[in-house]
Amino acid sequence: MTTAQKKGQQALKGKVQYQFKNGQCSYTFWVPELQPCSPESPTLGPSYSTQKNQSLTIQMRLLFTHQMEKLENALRNSTQRLEKLEENIQTILRTELQQAQQNIVQKHTGFILELGTSLLAQTTAQTLKLTNMEAQVLNQTLNMEKQMLEMMQTTEKLGKQMQEQNHTLHHLHGHNRPPPLLLLGAQPMITSSSRPTPAWLIFSSLHLLTRDPHTGEQEAGSPPCRADEHVFQDCEDICRSGVNQDGVYTIRIPNLNKTKRVFCVMDTDGGAWTVIQRRENGTVNFQRNWQDYKQGFGHPAGEHWLGNEAVHQLTSSAKYSLRLEMEDWDGNTSQANFKHFQLGSKEEFYKIFVNGYSGEMPQLGNVILWNNTFSTHDADHDNCGCNCAQIMSGGWWFDSCGGSNLNGIYYPAGQHLHKINGIRWNFFRGTTYSLRATRMMMRPLHS
Numbered sequence: 001m002t003t004a005q006k007k008g009q010q011a012l013k014g015k016v017q018y019q020f021k022n023g024q025c026s027y028t029f030w031v032p033e034l035q036p037c038s039p040e041s042p043t044l045g046p047s048y049s050t051q052k053n054q055s056l057t058i059q060m061r062l063l064f065t066h067q068m069e070k071l072e073n074a075l076r077n078s079t080q081r082l083e084k085l086e087e088n089i090q091t092i093l094r095t096e097l098q099q100a101q102q103n104i105v106q107k108h109t110g111f112i113l114e115l116g117t118s119l120l121a122q123t124t125a126q127t128l129k130l131t132n133m134e135a136q137v138l139n140q141t142l143n144m145e146k147q148m149l150e151m152m153q154t155t156e157k158l159g160k161q162m163q164e165q166n167h168t169l170h171h172l173h174g175h176n177r178p179p180p181l182l183l184l185g186a187q188p189m190i191t192s193s194s195r196p197t198p199a200w201l202i203f204s205s206l207h208l209l210t211r212d213p214h215t216g217e218q219e220a221g222s223p224p225c226r227a228d229e230h231v232f233q234d235c236e237d238i239c240r241s242g243v244n245q246d247g248v249y250t251i252r253i254p255n256l257n258k259t260k261r262v263f264c265v266m267d268t269d270g271g272a273w274t275v276i277q278r279r280e281n282g283t284v285n286f287q288r289n290w291q292d293y294k295q296g297f298g299h300p301a302g303e304h305w306l307g308n309e310a311v312h313q314l315t316s317s318a319k320y321s322l323r324l325e326m327e328d329w330d331g332n333t334s335q336a337n338f339k340h341f342q343l344g345s346k347e348e349f350y351k352i353f354v355n356g357y358s359g360e361m362p363q364l365g366n367v368i369l370w371n372n373t374f375s376t377h378d379a380d381h382d383n384c385g386c387n388c389a390q391i392m393s394g395g396w397w398f399d400s401c402g403g404s405n406l407n408g409i410y411y412p413a414g415q416h417l418h419k420i421n422g423i424r425w426n427f428f429r430g431t432t433y434s435l436r437a438t439r440m441m442m443r444p445l446h447s
């Protein structure tokens, strides 16, 4: 509240004008003018004293009002100062708070950056280590492949030298005597001098198969084919039913509640062969995984893999023999025969059991497949620190990558040389020669 005092500019007779202003309101007072005191004046008496007291009261009120006004102003000034002080304090506190927050953010950011840098450095170091290890492994693998190739080339040279020595010995002993390999108990071998064309006609001449390798006499105990059975376990069963034509037939695999289509090579003299593998033109991809080799694939009338499980069940239900037939790109053929043949279970990784070998290099023949487990690129069960199926391709009983792989990559004519991952049988055409055609087949053991 504000108050103004004005003293009247014009005095009425014997009175003095006082004006007060409070806000928008103004008040006017007329106060009697004090007369100089005269003790002798008979007019001064009680009336004069009363007027004087009233004037003093008004002056006191005015003075009080003035003091109050000063006090209010002082209070207002103090309030304003306090407000400014509070504002300054808040400003200072806000500034300090912001500064503190910035400091905290900077510290956290610095810590996170430092941590990130440290992790990045560690990751980089680990990546470098992994890269170095990968490079070392790759180099070692390449070195191993190179050494293996060199070893195979050396083996191939030794094989050629051995063949030349055999040839020399043959000439030294005279042309009327058979070559040494045949004297060592091999099955009749198709040599280049007696090679017919086409070569597979030789395989159809199965009367050779049933003859004793030493005497050339007919094998004893070869049952004649008959037609009194209706559920066929294998091609020999079909042959016994009276069928004597080569072709695709249906058999029921023992212990498996399903049938299989197979190609049968009928031989009325010596039973019939159930074909379990055939390569002849590269129309079927043999780069398969474990499951495919387990179940079989391809076409029985063409390129075909009967399946490890079926062969395991067949060879577990009866005694079987195994024959492998091979042909190179010049029409040369060769055979490998195993009198005893059995395939282990999937828990044994379809380990192959062969014995009673006859074929080229008879002293070493059993070793080429003997007791090796089956491997594919996704199931490494070989005896090498490497993965032979990845290096050699296909699925096979590799050992330490071994001396054979009839399921390798099919290379066409002109591309079949210097290949370690082709269709290979080291005893026939060496370690880097990829063959033109192969056939694997089995039949019950003839005593």
Ligand SMILES: [Ca+2]
Residues within 6 Å of the ligand: 380, 381, 382, 383, 384, 385, 386, 387, 388
């Ligand atoms: Ca291995």
